[in-house]
Amino acid sequence: DAGVIQSPRHEVTEMGQEVTLRCKPISGHDYLFWYRQTMMRGLELLIYFNNNVPIDDSGMPEDRFSAKMPNASFSTLKIQPSEPRDSAVYFCASQGESSGNTIYFGEGSWLTVV
């Protein structure tokens, strides 16, 4: 399996622009997670889905952030409008019965908002 695939790997955008991060989970996994990592706050769970349904979005920082999972093989995390404080690495991860309680992470999307 190719693992969790994220795109883009790196993005630099101007403040106020819309940013869309994409994720393809491991096939067969029914949980999908979006994490954000910064030096100051470490790894934060933003939202997670089970069977394409958002279960808990209490970690989403504010209304500028939204996440969707239209099908089992694709999810997006959108920031609109983006702000410099959104600069971080955004990780997507997935987990399924085949992996037990293990979460598998993608390589991350490095976002810089200038």
Next chain:
Amino acid sequence: LAKTTQPISMDSYEGQEVNITCSHNNIATNDYITWYQQFPSQGPRFIIQGYKTKVTNEVASLFIPADRKSSTLSLPRVSLSDTAVYYCLVGGFLTGTASKLTFGTGTRLQVTL
């Protein structure tokens, strides 16, 4: 909430055994203990997972006492390539909420010659 506490950093020489302990005093009955390794510019990578007693795989051992309020990751004979941040994660998906799936601050291991 099964909050975890780990040392912020550790130093070791190459070839030594390294033990990193994680405290999780209010671990729930259904919670598993999982350790992840993260290199710069990469996502966290699964190392080992356990529920109780001892678990060993090709890269590490995990020791969990009977009360499960702590766990120790043991890395035998570390090399320079083991320099990374190590995270302890406590939780279980069958009973968990998002708050159980939060990583702690991690332990930054620096291995030198």
